[in-house]
Amino acid sequence: MDQSSRVLLAIDPKFLAQSIEETAHLEDVALTPHWELKDRHIAALMMALHADLEDGQPAGPLYGEMLAATLTAYLVKRFSVRPVAATRAAGGLPKARLKRVLEFISAHLSDEIRLETLASIAGMSRHHFSELFRSSTGVSPYHYVIGQRVELGKRMLRDTDLSILEIGLATGFADQSHFTKTFRRIARVTPRDYRIAA
Numbered sequence: 364m365d366q367s368s369r370v371l372l373a374i375d376p377k378f379l380a381q382s383i384e385e386t387a388h389l390e391d392v393a394l395t396p397h398w399e400l401k402d403r404h405i406a407a408l409m410m411a412l413h414a415d416l417e418d419g420q421p422a423g424p425l426y427g428e429m430l431a432a433t434l435t436a437y438l439v440k441r442f443s444v445r446p447v448a449a450t451r452a453a454g455g456l457p458k459a460r461l462k463r464v465l466e467f468i469s470a471h472l473s474d475e476i477r478l479e480t481l482a483s484i485a486g487m488s489r490h491h492f493s494e495l496f497r498s499s500t501g502v503s504p505y506h507y508v509i510g511q512r513v514e515l516g517k518r519m520l521r522d523t524d525l526s527i528l529e530i531g532l533a534t535g536f537a538d539q540s541h542f543t544k545t546f547r548r549i550a551r552v553t554p555r556d557y558r559i560a561a
Contacts (some may be wrong), residue, residue, distance in 0.1 A: 372409070379435055381488055393444040408434040423535065426505045428478035429493055436490035455499030456492075460485045464496070468508055472515050473535050476508055508535075513549045516542065520554055521561040527554045 376391030408430055415427045456464070464484050468476060481504055482492035496504050512534040519530045531542025531554075546554045 372405075374435060374438070379439055392439055394438055394442040395444055397442065404437060405434065408437070419537070423475050423537070425476050425478055425508060428489065429503060429505050432478060432489035432493055454495075456485060456495045461496075461499050468511060472508070472512050473533050476535070478504060509545060510549065512536065513546055516546055516554065517550065517557065517561075520558040527558075530554070 376393065379392040379394070380390065412427060412430045412434070415430065420427055455461070464481055467481070467484055478489050478493070481496075482489045485492045485495075487495070493504055496507070500507055502510070516530050516534045519525060519533065520527075523530070525533070527543065528539040531539045534542065536542035536545065543554055546552075546557070550557060552560070
């Protein structure tokens, strides 16, 4: 017997409207219903969202929010009842807005950082902000935050006697395991070995 699985996706119409600049002025957005839709882009985003939730969102909500923003923007652009002219994000964030966002991230590395907050500081939709942020910095907001947390972790490993657990928590990671795994992936060495070599 051939097994298949289906996912029923329900999204608040106001959330959809706020997903991209072209529809942000609308109260809501309606999508054309598709009951037997097979779309590899949607499937990939849904699998990544599912995996992040199953893992307990170890990096906090920012990664999942970026996936959700990408998914909703894709749905609106592809399946909106009213045609939406897709505009291409170009040139990156204006310097003053980028500076405000980067300063906020730097001041809140130990806190839960949300995509909605960063987009609000920049004064734009989540998806548009993510595209312009990537254009300005070369990385997604999620990867930028993770990179900054690891850099802060390096400084703390060099300059303090705090335990690896304490440093992991102080840099916004859920636990020591997530800090160590992420640190090793980015720095190519464990926090313990980095501290010994520093």
